[in-house]
Amino acid sequence: MHVTWKDAYTAGTVIIGQGLDHPLIHGWFDADAELRAGDIVHDPNCSVQLENRIRLCREDGLFMPAWVARKEKGVFVPGEFSCTRSRRGFSLAWITLSDKGSRGERVDASGPAIRDAAMEAMEIGLARGMIIPDEPEILKAALVDCCLFQGFDLVFTTGGTGVGPRDITPEVTLPLLDKRLPGFERAMTQTSLAKTPHAMISRAVAGVMGLSLIVNLPGSPKAVRENLHAILPALKHAVEKLQGDPRDCGQ
Template sequence: MNILLHVHSCKRGQCLPLLPVAATDTDFCRSHGLMTPEPWAVPHLRVGTCFCGACGTALLKVTGRTWMPLPPSMAALGSKGDEPWQAAHAAQCLLLTALTDLPEGPLEVTTRKTGHSLAWVTLSDKGARGQRLDLSGPAIAEMIGSTMPLCHSQGFLLPDEPDQLRALLTDLALSMGFDIICTTGGTGLSPRDITPQTTAALLDTPLPGFTQAMLAASLAKTPHAVISRAAAGTLGQSIIINLPGSRKAVVENLAAVLPALPHALAKLQGDPADCGG
């Protein structure tokens, strides 16, 4: 699909929202403007999707999705019965990160997504308070990135609070469209260990083979692995995997499921090819 943007001048690495061009107001919020097609005609673009110029060079990348209040000028238009989206109090929009310096002006782009997107979520009360360095989360990104192509990787740090985890997992899978979502921490029996039950309640389809493979790998290292309650499964077109809290255990558990992960994602996201041996 060809998309025509009005790009706000930005530097490499700068992140700006994409709003309908009629809703852009630099006095209210700096943003890129969507000129064509109409907002409702743009397909759901998953995190990691790139906007490419005429020569195929990736210029902008989808790195998130959020709700943005429309500027007061749009509220005034909406009150007069203009287009339905203009009357809304807020618009859901993509967050685009510039991959190079871009000048102000119109830009025709096509979309392309190459590789998978990864979100890793570290559950740690001490980590969320800045009292513990997160070593497990970056290990997830390092290990997955070394075995399969990633178009985007982003980490998140939360306290062991079920409401926060529930909201984040739902957003990462169903709104942002991360392909792989790995959590680390909170899989044991401590009173604050809430990751498995929070995750399991959200899953569309459990993946017991993943949890069995991870348990077998852990039991080969320690008998204490029997208390793990890790869950794994799908939510939308995303695969969610609970991993233990220690860096060593993260590596051991991921090694057990990584060989099957690309195939599982391909089938989940509609690959019609027959399964090989």
């Protein structure tokens, strides 16, 4: 894989990014280089982990791809290089739906609960989250961005799965799925019903978009952990098969 690193800048918080002062690495890649969030790109001078893909507007009004990246080692040098790519575990994004949270009136406890539970069960090389209001178009844009532009392996939503007037997560998620995973949905429902009959009103869906696995989770941290524990044993295998693992499932 060849890459031309054009320059390095300082970037603030972007899209799913939560840190400041990351080097903003941007360049042009071979057409067949499908880089994804969490990839580690190695050139002769340094290694960088790609954290967030963004769009930079050029002076002529056209957009070019750019990555907010964390330097792993070495010294970043602009120029054209032959590069290799590796990954360390899976990449995970969570989307917390909360009108109050998006206004800064509530602390997001459910998103970090997703991250922590996943990290206990599998290797996660990159985890990023965002809080958005319960608005269909904003959620749709976030899901498409996380799956098809950023390329996260695992994308979780939390909140908006009930029957309230602002609960819109399943309606937005379902039309975007290439394939649905009803087994995940049943496992989460059965686990929740063992705890409370209120689980009957959950409408959470799960499935795949592109090479990403999407799961709707409830809004409370307790319910998030309960639902995740029901599907964690199958998550790693599901992502590996989705992304082309040729091994037989019985192995």
